[in-house]
Amino acid sequence: FFKSREAYYGQQRETHKKHVDDKMALITRAEAMKESTDWKNTPIKYKQLQEEWKKTGPVPKKIGDKLWERFRGAADAFFQNKTKHFAEQDASYKANTEAREAFINEQKAVVLPQELLEAKNVIAEQQKKWSELPYAARTDKDRLEKEWKAVQDAMIVQLKERGGDETTLQRMRIDQLKGSDKGREQLQRERMNINDKIKRLTGDINTLETNLGFFGKSKGALALVADYQEKVDKARAEIDRLKAQLKQIPRE
Numbered sequence: 523f524f525k526s527r528e529a530y531y532g533q534q535r536e537t538h539k540k541h542v543d544d545k546m547a548l549i550t551r552a553e554a555m556k557e558s559t560d561w562k563n564t565p566i567k568y569k570q571l572q573e574e575w576k577k578t579g580p581v582p583k584k585i586g587d588k589l590w591e592r593f594r595g596a597a598d599a600f601f602q603n604k605t606k607h608f609a610e611q612d613a614s615y616k617a618n619t620e621a622r623e624a625f626i627n628e629q630k631a632v633v634l635p636q637e638l639l640e641a642k643n644v645i646a647e648q649q650k651k652w653s654e655l656p657y658a659a660r661t662d663k664d665r666l667e668k669e670w671k672a673v674q675d676a677m678i679v680q681l682k683e684r685g686g687d688e689t690t691l692q693r694m695r696i697d698q699l700k701g702s703d704k705g706r707e708q709l710q711r712e713r714m715n716i717n718d719k720i721k722r723l724t725g726d727i728n729t730l731e732t733n734l735g736f737f738g739k740s741k742g743a744l745a746l747v748a749d750y751q752e753k754v755d756k757a758r759a760e761i762d763r764l765k766a767q768l769k770q771i772p773r774e
Contacts, residue, residue: 541579545589548575552596561604568597608660615659622658622666625651629673634680641684642694645677649695653705689770696770713771716764723757723764730754 548571558564575593580586629648634641658666678691700706730750 537579538581538585541581542585542589544578545575545581545586545593548578549589549593549596552593556596556599557603558600559603559607561607564600565604568600572597612659612661615657615662618656619658619662619666622652622655622662622670625655626666626669626673630676632677634677634684636684638681638684638686641681641686642690645681645691646694648673648677689766692767692770696772700772709771713768713773716768716771720761720764720768723761727754727757727761730757 552568552571555564555567571593581589632644632648634644652670674691678687681687681691696709700709730753734747734750734754
């Protein structure tokens with residue numbers, strides 16, 4: 523009996539030791555990353571480690587709690603550094619945000635020259651100055667881009683009044699961005715975004731057209747058909763517009 527019990531507990535100790543070793547290996551990997559500044563990929567790696575941790579075997583609670591505390595402490599240290607980094611970055615970008623806000627407000631008051639070529643030159647200079655402004659805080663980025671787009675839209679209206687069009691403005695903007703590495707990267711991101719929008723709209727059209735086939739010919743159904751068809755037509759028109767825009771963006 524005693525030999526069997528000792529053999530059993532011996533096996534348990536060996537099993538627990540292996541489980542502890544497995545957890546310690548994960549702790550070592552976690553602690554090696556806690557000072558990482560790869561804010562994009564390291565969180566993914568920590569998530570993978572957590573999934574591996576769940577697959578490790580059980581150990582006595584007292585030991586398990588200490589191991590988990592150490593493992594979690596490494597992850598917490600990284601994420602605290604990450605939060606601090608972006609908080610400091612956003613604070614340093616406050617002045618940049620204010621500079622972009624001031625530029626937007628200045629450009630809102632711009633009245634383009636009546637001569638088309640001069641008007642194009644003014645817009646080109648606007649685009650150049652905007653692209654050269656330092657990055658704003660992440661929390662302000664979307665708002666500022668929206669406000670800047672409103673300024674651009676107002677320039678389009680003025681440009682059309684002087685014989686230009688949206689395509690002309692788009693071409694000017696692209697030519698401006700092609701002049702710098704940062705601008706070329708932005709153009710490639712825009713190309714990817716436009717392709718994504720086209721794919722999404724194409725999927726929407728397929729869904730709408732599938733739904734159209736389920737409607738009968740009742741009065742209520744006809745109203746729904748008309749509504750769905752209008753959505754399909756709008757989506758197709760938007761795809762055509764995006765494809766035309768895509769043709770203007772260089773591939774490299």
